[in-house]
Amino acid sequence: MTGPENLDDASRRLARTQRLLIASDFDGTLSPLVERPAEARIVADAVAGITALAASPGTTVVILSGRDLVSLKAVCPAIPGVTLIGSYGAEWPGVIAPLAESDCQTLDALAAALDGIVSVLPGAFVERKTVSAAINVRLSDPDPAAIAIDLAHKAAASFTGLTRHLGRGVVEWSVRPTRKADVLATLRREHNPTLTVALGDDEPDLEAFDRLDEADVRIFVSPSARKGTLAVNTPAEAGRWLASLARLRSEFVGPTGAGCGQTRPATSTIQSSPSSAGSVTSAGA
Ligand SMILES: [Mg+2]
Numbered sequence: 001m002t003g004p005e006n007l008d009d010a011s012r013r014l015a016r017t018q019r020l021l022i023a024s025d026f027d028g029t030l031s032p033l034v035e036r037p038a039e040a041r042i043v044a045d046a047v048a049g050i051t052a053l054a055a056s057p058g059t060t061v062v063i064l065s066g067r068d069l070v071s072l073k074a075v076c077p078a079i080p081g082v083t084l085i086g087s088y089g090a091e092w093p094g095v096i097a098p099l100a101e102s103d104c105q106t107l108d109a110l111a112a113a114l115d116g117i118v119s120v121l122p123g124a125f126v127e128r129k130t131v132s133a134a135i136n137v138r139l140s141d142p143d144p145a146a147i148a149i150d151l152a153h154k155a156a157a158s159f160t161g162l163t164r165h166l167g168r169g170v171v172e173w174s175v176r177p178t179r180k181a182d183v184l185a186t187l188r189r190e191h192n193p194t195l196t197v198a199l200g201d202d203e204p205d206l207e208a209f210d211r212l213d214e215a216d217v218r219i220f221v222s223p224s225a226r227k228g229t230l231a232v233n234t235p236a237e238a239g240r241w242l243a244s245l246a247r248l249r250s251e252f253v254g255p256t257g258a259g260c261g262q263t264r265p266a267t268s269t270i271q272s273s274p275s276s277a278g279s280v281t282s283a284g285a
Pocket of ligand 1: 025026027028029200201202
């Protein structure tokens with residue numbers, strides 16, 4: 001298998017496959033990047049496409065985000081059959097182990113250090129999430145932003161047990177070790193897809209792409225090309241592609257169950273602990 005030559009070729013393979021797993025990032029992939037995280041909105045075509053795909057037989061749809069679940073649910077509509085996973089896999093709906101007191105103290109101290117750094121940098125801000133703290137300098141001038149990021153790395157280095165996630169203008173440190181790549185690998189073991197398509201726009205997504213098989217499809221939502229990926233320029237284009245994939249898949253598998261023999265588990269849980277990279281187990285039929 002040499003991989004699909006273009007999006008149309010990939011769409012046809014994905015539409016025909018028996019068990020399809022679709023795993024997508026949210027920010028910058030299904031929603032345009034915005035100045036403030038709370039202002040993000042999923043593009044309409046993505047909602048339509050994901051809704052139809054999730055209703056298709058033999059199709060599993062997961063949105064895997066670096067946002068914590070509360071934040072993700074605030075900007076992403078609840079779509080039947082679509083599982084939202086937050087905090088790079090540390091948060092599964094209804095499953096988040098309470099943080100140890102020491103972890104809370106670590107995050108509070110790290111956030112305070114980051115607050116000190118951004119206090120002199122216009123446009124920068126700190127996000128204290130459920131299991132992490134992040135510095136966001138997307139709105140700041142590049143040179144002072146680079147200095148701030150360097151200072152943030154040094155501040156975080158004084159804490160132990162943190163997992164770092166690099167994004168565009170954002171660096172985040174989590175007290176949970178989960179990574180998108182591990183979660184995607186676990187999802188593939190869980191659902192045993194005949195093909196997987198992953199969509200993303202950032203380093204954690206590219207890391208997850210590496211866990212796919214050669215025949216699987218990697219959609220990089222970016223104007224810049226990456227070897228081994230199929231590129232779409234914007235979330236709007238990604239949304240249109242998902243909608244077109246939904247139409248194509250309905251031609252092959254139908255909207256209500258004809259054509260594909262295996263349905264997905266209705267719910268899953270992810271076991272999240274400081275020592276676990278996230279093992280997914282089926283929780284119901
Ligand atoms: Mg993203």
